Amino acid sequence: MATHAPQDRHEEIVDSLVTTVQLQSTATAQRRFLKNLLDALGTQGSLTSLTPGPSSNVFVIPQILESQLRAQPSLTSTEDWEAQLRTWGALTVNSLSSSALMAVMQRGATAAEGIAAPSAAVSLVTQPKASTAKSDTPLPQHFQGPFDWHLDGRGANVVNAWAMFANDPKFANRLPWDGINVGHIDTGYTEHVALGWRNGNSSTVKPGLGHDYWDGPADADPRDEWLPGFPGHGTRISGAISGFMAQTPTHPYYGVAPGVTIIPYRVTDSVIIDHVKQHVADAIREAVDDGCHVVNISLGAWFGSGKLADALDYAYENGVIVVCAAGQVLQEVIYPGRYNRCVTMGGVGPGFKPWSSGARGQYVDICAPADVIRRIEARKLPHGTAAGTVYPKADGHGTSYATATCSGIAALWLAWHGIDALKARYAAGGAWQIVQAFKKLARQTATPGNWPAGSTDYGSGVINAAALLAAPLPASGSLLKATEAAGVFDPKD
Incomplete structure (x- = not known):
C-alpha cells in the first residue's frame, strides 16, 4: 500500500515563556493558591496538582492553564495577570523560556542520595476510603473493585475489557496476555511486590532480557541506580502498565494489563532525554529485535533526532506499537511523540476534562487519564528486597501515565486478537499494518472528551479499551501506510 500524501508541515518546537510563582511554604497556603486557580x-479542565519549579517553593503555571485564564478580558495584560497571581497567593512571579525550563526539568524535582530538591507537588487530592482486600490471583475473572477511576467506565474502560477476557472460555485459567512483551524505555527497574517481585525474582519484570544503556556494556543489569533526576520513574510507570496488588490500605491496585511481561531498558536518569536520544534510539531497535510487541516511552526531548526517527520507522515496519507521551507543562508536544508512526498520548482528568498541564495540538493522537492517578511507591532497597506500598493518595499526574494506559491497552488488544493471528492476517501487506490497525481502531472507538466540539487539540477522544477490543479488524491491504517518522506531519496517521 502506498504512503498517502500528508497535508500539513511538521513544525519544530518554538521557544516561549513560562510563568513561575513562589508560594508560601505551608501546605495550606499552597493548596489555597491551587484552588484559586481551579476556581x-x-x-474548562482538570488540574489537581501543580508541578514544582526550579527551586524551593517555586511552582510552574502550565502554559495551557495560563492561556485559558488569560483569555479573560481582565487578565490579558501581563501586569493584570501577575497582579491576579499575587492576589491568589503568589509571593513573586517570574518567567522562564520554555527551553530553559526543559533544562531545569531534566535535573528533576525529586530528592536522591541526600541532594536537595525543590518542593513536592501541590495537590488537592484526598486520601481514598479503605476497603476490604480481594483476591491475590492475577486473572481477569478474579479482579474485583473498587477500581480506580481511570480504569473503569469513568476513564479508559479497561474493567469492561477485562470482563471480555473473563467471559471468553479460551482465556480460562491463564493470563490472557501471557506472551505479550512490553519494552519499557525509562530509568530502569526497582523491585516491588506489585510487579511480581519475590526473593529477588519477578514473574512480571524480566531485566535479564533488557539492557542498561546508561552505564554501558560493563553493567548488564538495567536496575534504576536512584540517580538525582527522576529516580523510580521506570518502576512507577511499569506499575501503571503491569501492576497488581490486592493487599493495600484502601483498595486493590491494578495496572492496565496486570502481570504482562515488562522488559526494562535503562536509558536515562531523567524524563527529559535530549542528552540520551541515541540511547533511546538504540533501545527501540533492541526492543524490536528482542521480541517486544509494544514499546512504552514515557519520556520526551525538546529537539528531534534522525536516529530516533529511524528507530521509530524500524519498529513500525516490524509491526511493533510504540506509544509516546505528548509532554506536560509546556503546550508543545515533544519528541519522539512529535513524529509520525507512533501513538502520541495527551491527557485527561476525571469527567474526561482536558488535563490542564498536558501538551496538546495536532500531534496528539488520542488521550488517556493523566490526573488523579494512584501509583506504586518505588524505593531504593537492597537487591532481593521488594517495596510493598502504594501511595495513599491518587495524586499522580502526567502524560507518562496516559502513555502507560495506552501501552497496557495495546497489550490487551494484541492478546485479544492473538499476536500470531495478527501477524498472519497482515503478512502479505506488511507487519506495519498491525500498528496502523491498532491506531486506527483506537481513534475510531475513542470516547468523546469533554472539550469543544470540533477541537483537534486532543486527538480523537479518550481511549476506550472495551470498545477497541470489540471493533472488527481492518482487512489486509485496506490500510494507508503512514509517512516516515521524520517526514512532514501526516494528519491521517
Whole structure:
C-alpha cells in the first residue's frame, strides 16, 4: 500500500515563556493558591496538582492553564495577570523560556542520595476510603473493585475489557496476555511486590532480557541506580502498565494489563532525554529485535533526532506499537511523540476534562487519564528486597501515565486478537499494518472528551479499551501506510 500524501508541515518546537510563582511554604497556603486557580478555570479542565519549579517553593503555571485564564478580558495584560497571581497567593512571579525550563526539568524535582530538591507537588487530592482486600490471583475473572477511576467506565474502560477476557472460555485459567512483551524505555527497574517481585525474582519484570544503556556494556543489569533526576520513574510507570496488588490500605491496585511481561531498558536518569536520544534510539531497535510487541516511552526531548526517527520507522515496519507521551507543562508536544508512526498520548482528568498541564495540538493522537492517578511507591532497597506500598493518595499526574494506559491497552488488544493471528492476517501487506490497525481502531472507538466540539487539540477522544477490543479488524491491504517518522506531519496517521 502506498504512503498517502500528508497535508500539513511538521513544525519544530518554538521557544516561549513560562510563568513561575513562589508560594508560601505551608501546605495550606499552597493548596489555597491551587484552588484559586481551579476556581478561575471552572469546568474548562482538570488540574489537581501543580508541578514544582526550579527551586524551593517555586511552582510552574502550565502554559495551557495560563492561556485559558488569560483569555479573560481582565487578565490579558501581563501586569493584570501577575497582579491576579499575587492576589491568589503568589509571593513573586517570574518567567522562564520554555527551553530553559526543559533544562531545569531534566535535573528533576525529586530528592536522591541526600541532594536537595525543590518542593513536592501541590495537590488537592484526598486520601481514598479503605476497603476490604480481594483476591491475590492475577486473572481477569478474579479482579474485583473498587477500581480506580481511570480504569473503569469513568476513564479508559479497561474493567469492561477485562470482563471480555473473563467471559471468553479460551482465556480460562491463564493470563490472557501471557506472551505479550512490553519494552519499557525509562530509568530502569526497582523491585516491588506489585510487579511480581519475590526473593529477588519477578514473574512480571524480566531485566535479564533488557539492557542498561546508561552505564554501558560493563553493567548488564538495567536496575534504576536512584540517580538525582527522576529516580523510580521506570518502576512507577511499569506499575501503571503491569501492576497488581490486592493487599493495600484502601483498595486493590491494578495496572492496565496486570502481570504482562515488562522488559526494562535503562536509558536515562531523567524524563527529559535530549542528552540520551541515541540511547533511546538504540533501545527501540533492541526492543524490536528482542521480541517486544509494544514499546512504552514515557519520556520526551525538546529537539528531534534522525536516529530516533529511524528507530521509530524500524519498529513500525516490524509491526511493533510504540506509544509516546505528548509532554506536560509546556503546550508543545515533544519528541519522539512529535513524529509520525507512533501513538502520541495527551491527557485527561476525571469527567474526561482536558488535563490542564498536558501538551496538546495536532500531534496528539488520542488521550488517556493523566490526573488523579494512584501509583506504586518505588524505593531504593537492597537487591532481593521488594517495596510493598502504594501511595495513599491518587495524586499522580502526567502524560507518562496516559502513555502507560495506552501501552497496557495495546497489550490487551494484541492478546485479544492473538499476536500470531495478527501477524498472519497482515503478512502479505506488511507487519506495519498491525500498528496502523491498532491506531486506527483506537481513534475510531475513542470516547468523546469533554472539550469543544470540533477541537483537534486532543486527538480523537479518550481511549476506550472495551470498545477497541470489540471493533472488527481492518482487512489486509485496506490500510494507508503512514509517512516516515521524520517526514512532514501526516494528519491521517
